[in-house]
Amino acid sequence: xxxxxxxxxxxxxxxxxxxxxxxxxxxxxxxxxxxxxxxxxxxxxxxxxxxxxxxxxxxxxxxxxxxxxxxxxxxxxxxxxxxxxxxxxxxxxxxxxxxxxxxxxxxxxxxxxxxxxxxxxxxxxxxxxxxxxxxxxxxxxxxxxxxxxxxxxxxxxxxxxxxxxxxxxxxxxxxxxxxxxxxxxxxxxxxxxxxxxxxxxxxxxxxxxxxxxxxxxxxxxxxxxxxxxxxxxxxxxxxxxxxxxxxxxxxxxxxxxxxxxxxxxxxxxxxxxxxxxxxxxxxxxxxxxxxxxxxxxxxxxxxxxxxxxxxxxxxxxxxxxxxxxxxxxxxxxxxxxxxxxxxxxxxxxxxxxxxxxxxxxxxxxxxxxxxxxxxxxxxxxxxxxxxxxxxxxxxxxxxxxxxxxxxxxxxxxxxxxxxxxxxxxxxxxxxxxxxxxxxxxxxxxxxxxxxxxxxxxxxxxxxxxxxxxxxxxxxxxxxxxxxxxxxxxxxxxxxxxxxxxxxxxxxxxxxxxxxxxxxxxxxxxxxxxxxxxxxxxxxxxxxxxxxxxxxxxxxxxxxxxxxxxxxxxxxxxxxxxxxxxxxxxxxxxxxxxxxxxxxxxxxxxxxxx
Amino acid sequence: xxxxxxxxxxxxxxxxxxxxxxxxxxxxxxxxxxxxxxxxxxxxxxxxxxxxxxxxxxxxxxxxxxxxxxxxxxxxxxxxxxxxxxxxxxxxxxxxxxxxxxxxxxxxxxxxxxxxxxxxxxxxxxxxxxxxxxxxxxxxxxxxxxxxxxxxxxxxxxxxxxxxxxxxxxxxxxxxxxxxxxxxx
Ligand code: SF4
Numbered sequence: 001x002x003x004x005x006x007x008x009x010x011x012x013x014x015x016x017x018x019x020x021x022x023x024x025x026x027x028x029x030x031x032x033x034x035x036x037x038x039x040x041x042x043x044x045x046x047x048x049x050x051x052x053x054x055x056x057x058x059x060x061x062x063x064x065x066x067x068x069x070x071x072x073x074x075x076x077x078x079x080x081x082x083x084x085x086x087x088x089x090x091x092x093x094x095x096x097x098x099x100x101x102x103x104x105x106x107x108x109x110x111x112x113x114x115x116x117x118x119x120x121x122x123x124x125x126x127x128x129x130x131x132x133x134x135x136x137x138x139x140x141x142x143x144x145x146x147x148x149x150x151x152x153x154x155x156x157x158x159x160x161x162x163x164x165x166x167x168x169x170x171x172x173x174x175x176x177x178x179x180x181x182x183x184x185x186x187x188x189x190x191x192x193x194x195x196x197x198x199x200x201x202x203x204x205x206x207x208x209x210x211x212x213x214x215x216x217x218x219x220x221x222x223x224x225x226x227x228x229x230x231x232x233x234x235x236x237x238x239x240x241x242x243x244x245x246x247x248x249x250x251x252x253x254x255x256x257x258x259x260x261x262x263x264x265x266x267x268x269x270x271x272x273x274x275x276x277x278x279x280x281x282x283x284x285x286x287x288x289x290x291x292x293x294x295x296x297x298x299x300x301x302x303x304x305x306x307x308x309x310x311x312x313x314x315x316x317x318x319x320x321x322x323x324x325x326x327x328x329x330x331x332x333x334x335x336x337x338x339x340x341x342x343x344x345x346x347x348x349x350x351x352x353x354x355x356x357x358x359x360x361x362x363x364x365x366x367x368x369x370x371x372x373x374x375x376x377x378x379x380x381x382x383x384x385x386x387x388x389x390x391x392x393x394x395x396x397x398x399x400x401x402x403x404x405x406x407x408x409x410x411x412x413x414x415x416x417x418x419x420x421x422x423x424x425x426x427x428x429x430x431x432x433x434x435x436x437x438x439x440x441x442x443x444x445x446x447x448x449x450x451x452x453x454x455x456x457x458x459x460x461x462x463x464x465x466x467x468x469x470x471x472x473x474x475x476x477x478x479x480x481x482x483x484x485x486x487x488x489x490x491x492x493x494x495x496x497x498x499x500x501x502x503x504x505x506x507x508x509x510x511x512x513x514x515x516x517x518x519x520x521x522x523x524x525x526x527x528x529x530x531x532x533x534x535x536x537x538x539x540x541x542x543x544x545x546x547x548x549x550x551x552x553x554x555x556x557x558x559x560x561x562x563x564x565x566x567x568x569x570x571x572x573x574x575x576x577x578x579x580x581x582x583x584x585x586x587x588x589x590x591x592x593x594x595x596x597x598x599x600x601x602x603x604x605x606x607x608x609x
Numbered sequence: 610x611x612x613x614x615x616x617x618x619x620x621x622x623x624x625x626x627x628x629x630x631x632x633x634x635x636x637x638x639x640x641x642x643x644x645x646x647x648x649x650x651x652x653x654x655x656x657x658x659x660x661x662x663x664x665x666x667x668x669x670x671x672x673x674x675x676x677x678x679x680x681x682x683x684x685x686x687x688x689x690x691x692x693x694x695x696x697x698x699x700x701x702x703x704x705x706x707x708x709x710x711x712x713x714x715x716x717x718x719x720x721x722x723x724x725x726x727x728x729x730x731x732x733x734x735x736x737x738x739x740x741x742x743x744x745x746x747x748x749x750x751x752x753x754x755x756x757x758x759x760x761x762x763x764x765x766x767x768x769x770x771x772x773x774x775x776x777x778x779x780x781x782x783x784x785x786x787x788x789x790x791x792x793x794x
Contacts, residue, residue: 166688167688168687168688175722175723180722181722182720182721182722183721183722183723184716184719184720184721184722184724184726230689230692231640231642231673231692231696232671237643237644237645237648238644238689238692258686258688259686259688259689259692260644260645260683260684260686260689261686261688261723262645262684262686262719262721262723262724263719263721263722263723263724266721266722266723267718267719267721278718279718281646282645282646282718285645285646285649286649329649346656347656347657350652350653350656350657350658351656351657351658354653354656354658357653367650367653367742367744368646368649368650368742369646369741369742604645605645605646608686
């Protein structure tokens with residue numbers, strides 16, 4: 001019997017693995033674009049570097065200039081980067097560099113000009129690394145900055161709410177710092193009572209003792225304070241909201257996150273590029289396909305490879321099916337929360353969703369955590385019966401959407417609960433960094449599939465529904481329309497499905513077909529190398545966002561040239577969208593909070609990551 | 610005993626234990642409580658195609674006081690651990706736990722700082738369901754196994770809790786923990 005534990009077989013330290021091709025200082029930009037030229041013109045030598053890197057506009061700026069730069073790019077009419085999409089940070093202490101251990105990274109977006117800008121801010125070394133907060137310029141920075149403080153330990157001076165956000169307040173470290181171990185337990189292959197490994201079992205568990213409740217800042221004990229969640233029938237997962245009430249009117253809402261924090265980013269930094277695909281399934285588990293796609297596209301951008309046409313169309317097909325499935329689930333739970341007819345719609349919508357899951361199962365064997373896509377394409381081709389079933393589904397689905405609308409759209413109860421509830425203005429939506437239906441429901445005409453096309457979306461003909469009302473009802477109509485548009489895209493994808501390979505033929509990136517392994521030594525070696533070592537990505541950094549069902553799903557990868565990402569950050573759309581809940585709910589009724597949660601469409605696996 | 614022959618029609622004889630177990634087996638109400646991906650499959654189990662109500666378990670109760678069964682459907686983070694323990698404590702006896710999925714059973718793919726490596730470190734588990742996520746059929750099979758277990762229970766296994774009632778003013782409460790009843794041996 002094989003009795004080898006990872007402790008005695010140090011897999012990760014086999015010689016030859018992870019040769020270092022580390023960039024000398026940082027992934028530096030070269031060349032210039034009109035935008036970076038404009039920024040250089042204004043700031044001159046105060047900038048550290050500016051230009052293009054992996055086709056993206058990157059600006060390096062010192063902390064002292066950061067706020068000035070943010071204000072400038074926001075207000076300058078030639079630039080107008082209106083929204084801060086994401087904040088993350090890199091701990092570079094394991095790179096062979098001696099200074100500026102932390103870099104904070106900001107992703108800015110101009111909706112009017114369809115431009116993206118990455119700002120990197122190297123921090124001066126000190127025991128307490130800190131950087132000025134951008135929450136004063138972009139309100140949407142508030143939560144991402146809290147997350148960086150929580151996980152990376154960088155302080156944001158002038159931050160309006162400098163608490164931890166995901167980990168418990170008493171957590172001893174900042175888990176994403178490189179010196180903090182991944183944690184967890186040894187996994188023995190076999191176990192006997194005399195094994196020393198047995199001792200470590202159960203050590204990880206914290207005493208399950210609750211702390212005295214803490215009043216969130218800004219709340220007043222004179223009012224009634226109630227607690228919703230983390231176990232609550234209408235919080236969609238383990239979200240906890242502390243609600244301050246005056247009578248039944250909401251004065252203040254403070255979401256408490258992290259009850260499902262699973263350490264995806266830290267795990268990703270310890271997995272090879274190809275192995276993280278399966279983790280992305282478990283992030284937003286209602287849109288596993290989209291997550292796969294976002295991650296694979298990011299790594300492909302880093303590798304600089306292009307997926308063959310069939311692979312691209314298959315990806316689009318699956319991603320749109322997934323959007324349908326996700327919206328169906330959103331619809332059923334939203335109706336369940338909001339109105340009395342809920343149970344019926346839950347049953348109807350899951351009926352259709354099950355058919356989509358069946359299709360997924362045909363394609364890849366799994367219903368929910370699909371892992372269908374791979375870096376370089378998809379894992380396998382469609383089975384012969386797939387397209388027939390898909391066709392039957394598409395024909396039925398168009399009518400079903402009409403059915404749902406007939407049940408809801410003009411229903412007095414439904415309108416009463418949704419119209420004017422959870423209102424967000426256009427300016428707010430942009431300033432809060434909202435994306436997806438939350439943004440389009442407030443009148444911003446922006447869809448990454450159309451405005452920054454990826455994966456071949458530019459070849460499809462579809463409309464982007466936009467509503468200017470900014471309330472829950474508008475977002476409801478918008479998602480229903482998105483489902484119809486998804487159907488259109490799927491039909492086009494089926495029509496144009498080309499023949500040919502479904503993934504790149506590069507044996508360094510995708511494994512050879514199974515049949516080849518029996519006859520070709522070379523194929524066997526390629527397979528072995530790929531499965532044991534993975535592939536290496538060139539040093540550099542990339543950010544890539546896709547339009548998932550909930551908004552912009554972004555992946556930020558910082559590579560040191562090895563087979564694992566040096567830093568992997570995920571921008572979860574529902575994390576940033578959930579930030580809007582206090583804006584949406586203040587002054588409303590307690591029951592409107594439930595509507596708002598449903599209308600934002602959160603998935604806690606992605607909020608907490 | 611020959612008693613059955615003397616009884617008029619329409620009367621059954623049985624042991625009290627069997628009767629109680631029979632009714633418990635057929636009306637095990639789960640706690641309405643989902644954690645992660647597995648919860649989605651739990652919802653799928655509850656909806657029309659898989660129809661958990663064939664087992665009498667379609668009534669997902671929002672309050673732990675009314676629930677008999679806790680389906681731990683997903684990964685348990687360190688922050689969530691006290692909450693799960695509290696919820697389990699709040700459920701009244703007799704109660705059962707199904708650890709649904711590999712995360713709840715043993716940590717699964719998340720062997721890291723954030724996730725408790727198996728919910729059995731916090732609460733006793735009756736049935737473990739493998740899978741990531743387990744298919745609805747697996748969950749139904751787990752319910753079946755649980756019924757087999759419930760059928761074997763005897764009254765002697767139940768513990769008698771007689772703790773004095775607690776009365777505390779709100780400002781006397783130092784922590785929620787201090788509200789817990791002292792457990793009788
Ligand atoms: S077992 Fe798998 S599907 Fe279930 S919660 Fe864990 S990761 Fe998600």
